[in-house]
């Protein structure tokens with residue numbers, strides 16, 4: 001596997017594949033790779049002739065600078081994992097390479113980027129759209145792979161792809177979980193041992209709510225999940241919204257949308273670490 005750090009080298013590496021009409025899969029990441037990322041890369045390797053993985057801790061999507069500062073950085077280990085998964089190319093640009101000038105573009109895709117994470121992390125999805133649109137322009141992939149763990153992010157990126165007319169396919173990939181149910185996330189490594197023990201209770205509550213929802217209203221189900229998680233010392237629900245999977249708008253009844261999803265963000269521990277997850281009803 002080749003590792004390149006400049007857009008020029010990235011495009012030189014991809015030129016031959018493009019001229020030969022080969023398919024290119026892109027897996028955008030911020031590094032600190034785990035088995036969830038590996039599943040995206042393996043899927044891309046299976047679907048495409050060439051797989052490029054970007055590793056870039058994108059500063060413009062962090063509204064909390066402490067979150068950016070403590071985000072794990074593990075480039076050498078990341079490259080080993082990508083090699084083992086069969087990726088052909090890793091692209092790890094510097095901030096100056098990715099943003100030679102401040103990016104003043106403003107992306108707005110309401111309601112998808114205005115609710116839930118969008119409402120609580122001002123500028124977050126704007127930053128995601130800034131870097132993902134750049135990556136799409138540089139790589140011109142046939143397909144791009146995103147983990148469904150960031151359920152809302154996929155909805156926003158789909159809107160951006162339609163808006164800007166990127167001729168590529170977005171491939172959503174299922175959440176990969178630890179044996180105890182905790183959704184894999186680069187932030188999990190930041191959990192203290194006692195926090196790691198309680199974090200799986202988030203998914204346990206979501207799973208249990210699928211059964212509860214069969215005989216209760218949307219409002220009662222929200223209360224059930226929030227009460228169950230907040231009853232655990234060290235867990236604090238920031239929001240739990242039950243939404244239409246397409247618009248991401250709240251639903252009030254189970255028959256209000258063809259696909260309904262519950263999206264949650266929970267603060268875990270004293271630092272605290274922000275964990276997100278979701279469940280289909």
Ligand code: PAF
Pocket residue numbers: 028029030056058061128131132150153
């Ligand atoms: O999901 C992520 O890791 C990031 O938001 C992404 C898509 C790589 C953009 O920086």
